[in-house]
Amino acid sequence: MLCDICTTNQATVHLTEIIDEQMTELHLCEECAKNKSMDMEQQFGLADLLAGLTDIGKAQVEGKEAVKLKCLVCGLTYDDFRKIGRLGCSECYTSFRKYLIPLLKRIHGSNKHYGKTPLVLTKPVRMKSDAAELKENLEKAIQAEEFEEAARIRDALKALEKKASENK
Amino acid sequence: MQLNDLLNHTSEWLKGTGPHSDIVMSSRVRLARNLEGRLFPHWASKAQAEETMNILKQVIERNDYLKKTTFFRLADLDSVDKQFLVERHLMSREHASKPDSKAIVMEDGEIISIMINEEDHLRMQVMKSGFDFLESWEIMNQIDDSLSKELTYAFSSELGYLTACPTNTGTGMRGSVMLHLPALVIARTIEKVLAAISKLSFTTRGLYGEGTQAIGNFFQISNQVSLGHNEDEIISNINGLIRQVIEHEEQARAILIKQQKAFLEDRVWRGYGILKNAVIISSQETTELLSMVRLGADLDILKDIDRRTINELFILIQPAHLQKLEGKKLNSQERDEKRARIIRSKLVK
Numbered sequence: 001m002l003c004d005i006c007t008t009n010q011a012t013v014h015l016t017e018i019i020d021e022q023m024t025e026l027h028l029c030e031e032c033a034k035n036k037s038m039d040m041e042q043q044f045g046l047a048d049l050l051a052g053l054t055d056i057g058k059a060q061v062e063g064k065e066a067v068k069l070k071c072l073v074c075g076l077t078y079d080d081f082r083k084i085g086r087l088g089c090s091e092c093y094t095s096f097r098k099y100l101i102p103l104l105k106r107i108h109g110s111n112k113h114y115g116k117t118p119l120v121l122t123k124p125v126r127m128k129s130d131a132a133e134l135k136e137n138l139e140k141a142i143q144a145e146e147f148e149e150a151a152r153i154r155d156a157l158k159a160l161e162k163k164a165s166e167n168k
Numbered sequence: 169m170q171l172n173d174l175l176n177h178t179s180e181w182l183k184g185t186g187p188h189s190d191i192v193m194s195s196r197v198r199l200a201r202n203l204e205g206r207l208f209p210h211w212a213s214k215a216q217a218e219e220t221m222n223i224l225k226q227v228i229e230r231n232d233y234l235k236k237t238t239f240f241r242l243a244d245l246d247s248v249d250k251q252f253l254v255e256r257h258l259m260s261r262e263h264a265s266k267p268d269s270k271a272i273v274m275e276d277g278e279i280i281s282i283m284i285n286e287e288d289h290l291r292m293q294v295m296k297s298g299f300d301f302l303e304s305w306e307i308m309n310q311i312d313d314s315l316s317k318e319l320t321y322a323f324s325s326e327l328g329y330l331t332a333c334p335t336n337t338g339t340g341m342r343g344s345v346m347l348h349l350p351a352l353v354i355a356r357t358i359e360k361v362l363a364a365i366s367k368l369s370f371t372t373r374g375l376y377g378e379g380t381q382a383i384g385n386f387f388q389i390s391n392q393v394s395l396g397h398n399e400d401e402i403i404s405n406i407n408g409l410i411r412q413v414i415e416h417e418e419q420a421r422a423i424l425i426k427q428q429k430a431f432l433e434d435r436v437w438r439g440y441g442i443l444k445n446a447v448i449i450s451s452q453e454t455t456e457l458l459s460m461v462r463l464g465a466d467l468d469i470l471k472d473i474d475r476r477t478i479n480e481l482f483i484l485i486q487p488a489h490l491q492k493l494e495g496k497k498l499n500s501q502e503r504d505e506k507r508a509r510i511i512r513s514k515l516v517k
């Protein structure tokens with residue numbers, strides 16, 4: 001099936017849109033879907049973005065399989081989440097990862113935590129692996145020419161190294 | 169501590185002390201935390217929610233930083249008590265509206281308060297009078313660290329603290345400031361300032377949080393982003409933004425005094441006059457007029473009036489406070505009369 005917008009690429013994203021109480025199916029390629037969702041973001045702003053979680057009337061970029069997706073730990077479905085705007089347990093973050101990561105990016109402009117860690121977790125070993133992970137991310141960011149992100153990671157890395165040396 | 173003891177105590181956010189307290193009423197830092205392996209409050213069974221509450225109660229009661237706190241189950245409080253705590257900014261309206269398996273823990277000085285089983289298992293708040301984020305954050309951070317030694321928080325090194333709503337994921341942190349911005353409102357530049365603030369991913373709300381109107385020229389500004397920045401960055405971003413808003417308000421005040429002195433004095437003295445003489449008055453009208461009187465005191469138009477007295481009035485005139493002072497339930501008309509009596513007794517010497 002070809003994309004409804006550009007009619008050249010293969011359609012991989014299927015979304016339902018309700019216009020004038022008529023349900024329309026749209027089949028899009030990844031690129032056009034991305035543009036479409038960016039359009040919607042600008043239209044609705046951040047507050048509505050979340051309100052939109054509970055509004056099934058709006059276009060659903062997630063596609064149909066997302067609705068049936070269920071967290072095996074707490075039994076909450078992704079559809080429940082969209083209706084109530086709350087997750088059921090911390091494992092939901094793993095269960096719905098595919099959809100939550102882009103959502104977090106849209107809300108916060110990032111999907112990586114740079115803040116504090118619970119004390120019980122803050123052991124030297126942990127710090128080393130955190131630092132290694134940050135270094136990896138830094139390289140990725142530089143390769144992708146995301147320089148703002150790279151600068152942020154560099155700062156976080158510095159702070160971490162400073163903390164590690166203080167703890168010695 | 170008994171709830172009624174609070175009546176003789178000035179709410180921390182109304183003390184009128186601390187840096188820039190002419191414009192900044194209070195600075196609040198809030199952290200959202202959840203326990204690993206337990207369903208979030210709205211999705212948990214009643215039995216599990218009760219169990220969560222009891223675990224947290226025990227840990228909080230033996231914590232060194234939380235020695236001077238009292239624990240209240242919301243189910244044990246009547247509707248006036250709950251409203252009373254909302255008016256004092258010690259808990260949210262949402263928390264008060266569904267009391268099942270919920271609790272509130274608060275410190276005698278009202279600086280620290282903890283909601284149990286609100287949207288997350290723990291919603292901890294530190295509130296200081298004036299513009300004092302660093303101090304609030306320091307206290308909050310210590311409490312959080314010491315609790316994390318006894319509780320296993322739901323945490324991932326990639327996404328941070330895992331919260332019921334993805335808007336709080338990461339640091340779980342919200343910093344908010346309550347600002348009094350009468351000059352920006354009078355000068356009609358407030359919309360511009362608010363628009364600029366929302367572009368920077370901060371939200372503005374009224375005196376009583378989500379969905380409330382900005383009456384009495386009070387605006388609550390908080391950060392919206394909790395992921396991708398660490399706590400210090402979040403604090404310094406808010407600090408920077410608030411410093412600018414304070415500057416705008418100060419400039420607007422200076423211009424008003426210079427260019428519209430008579431107009432300003434008129435509004436202040438009229439407000440003062442009505443408050444001192446009214447026999448029946450609504451809380452909205454009171455709040456609007458008190459805002460002018462407060463501005464008058466800040467600008468030395470009203471000389472022998474104590475800012476703390478004015479600040480206290482903002483809260484004493486709220487419905488639950490009036491009923492607590494009277495010691496019984498009052499209907500809306502009785503409240504409007506009681507309100508006017510209290511204001512007169514405080515302002516007429």
Ligand SMILES: [Zn+2]
Nearest residue numbers: 003006029032
């Ligand atoms: Zn396409």
Ligand SMILES: [Zn+2]
Nearest residue numbers: 071074089092
């Ligand atoms: Zn779950």
